Amino acid sequence: MNRSFTNKIILALLIISGAFLFYTSCSHPMNSSSYVVFGTECRITLPVSDSKKYFDILKQMEKKFSYRDENSEIAKINKNAGIAPVAVSDEVFYVISEAMRFSAETDGAFNPLLLPVIKLWGWDTGEYRVPTKEELERYLPLCDTNNIVLNENDKSVFLTKKGMGLDLGGLLKGYACDVLYEQLKKDGIKKGILNLGGNVFVFGNKEYKVAIQKPYAERGVVADNVFVKNKSVVTSGAYERGFYNNGNYYHHIIDPSTGECAKELYKSVTIVSSSSLVADVYSTAIFVKGDKLKSDFLLNYPEAEVIFN
Ligand code: FAD
Ligand code: MG
Numbered sequence: 001m002n003r004s005f006t007n008k009i010i011l012a013l014l015i016i017s018g019a020f021l022f023y024t025s026c027s028h029p030m031n032s033s034s035y036v037v038f039g040t041e042c043r044i045t046l047p048v049s050d051s052k053k054y055f056d057i058l059k060q061m062e063k064k065f066s067y068r069d070e071n072s073e074i075a076k077i078n079k080n081a082g083i084a085p086v087a088v089s090d091e092v093f094y095v096i097s098e099a100m101r102f103s104a105e106t107d108g109a110f111n112p113l114l115l116p117v118i119k120l121w122g123w124d125t126g127e128y129r130v131p132t133k134e135e136l137e138r139y140l141p142l143c144d145t146n147n148i149v150l151n152e153n154d155k156s157v158f159l160t161k162k163g164m165g166l167d168l169g170g171l172l173k174g175y176a177c178d179v180l181y182e183q184l185k186k187d188g189i190k191k192g193i194l195n196l197g198g199n200v201f202v203f204g205n206k207e208y209k210v211a212i213q214k215p216y217a218e219r220g221v222v223a224d225n226v227f228v229k230n231k232s233v234v235t236s237g238a239y240e241r242g243f244y245n246n247g248n249y250y251h252h253i254i255d256p257s258t259g260e261c262a263k264e265l266y267k268s269v270t271i272v273s274s275s276s277l278v279a280d281v282y283s284t285a286i287f288v289k290g291d292k293l294k295s296d297f298l299l300n301y302p303e304a305e306v307i308f309n
């Protein structure tokens with residue numbers, strides 16, 4: 001990546017959910033607004049006065065994809081686990097198919113079927129607990145990616161065992177960034193910043209400076225800066241969501257091979273890519289698998305960059 005940049009427009013962002021700094025000195029004033037969507041603060045900064053249309057897109061997506069919303073398509077699939085296939089919209093079918101493709105591509109480090117184990121830990125409710133080894137052994141088979149059937153003909157999804165569940169939290173913000181970017185291009189908007197709970201996408205004809213949060217430090221302490229143009233910057237880190245129990249720290253990124261929190265091979269993994277979906281998936285997956293997956297990733301996605309902190 002070209003690390004030189006002009007000073008004409010410099011936007012400095014902190015890659016942290018819910019907060020970032022923003023400066024600009026361009027002729028078209030940029031307006032910034034934020035709402036809580038996907039359970040996190042989403043901020044959209046554009047040279048237009050009203051971003052409602054784009055937040056509406058995010059809210060529609062949340063309605064379709066949140067397993068927490070019992071009327072969502074994902075909740076319907078989960079409710080019918082072990083009972084019957086559920087026909088879904090083209091969009092939901094596409095995202096689930098992509099999630100399963102990435103699961104295979106990352107050799108299972110990315111697994112969108114971890115919901116049974118995520119529930120054991122209490123990540124769904126916030127009532128955290130540490131599951132026993134026996135519980136994890138009992139529930140892990142429900143996360144087996146062989147037990148999902150995707151039928152392209154009728155766009156149906158079937159989780160074949162009762163108790164299985166889809167959770168697309170590891171990639172949906174990335175997908176949403178890409179969808180918004182495409183829409184913004186169609187609408188003729190030539191520059192902007194999307195920050196969906198730390199999934200950042202910056203676009204325009206100038207480089208942007210994006211600052212990466214130092215793990216476990218106070219909000220705003222910078223570990224690293226990257227200079228990017230028309231790219232997404234996504235960070236996964238254990239420090240973002242976790243709880244203490246008996247002096248031990250437990251976090252929200254699960255190693256699908258054990259059901260335990262992934263070992264902190266690195267405190268955070270940042271991916272820079274032109275696809276926010278790819279960046280979101282691989283920040284999570286490389287956090288789980290570390291260096292080995294990094295090499296394969298860079299071979300498959302040579303435009304991307306991986307930053308460890
Ligand atoms: P990432 O590293 O990108 O993803 C980690 C998340 O993915 C985990 O939290 C877990 O959900 C899942 N995961 C863990 N391990 C793996 C793995 N190995 N492979 C694949 N996935 C894994 N949160 C709330 O508290 N309240 C809400 O109401 C709420 N609603 C949401 C609605 C939607 C539609 C979505 C997508 C998320 C929602 N969330 C909600 C979740 C919240 O935004 C999460 O913090 C976020 O999705 C996790 O992203 P991340 O960038 O922090 O971490
Ligand atoms: Mg992710």
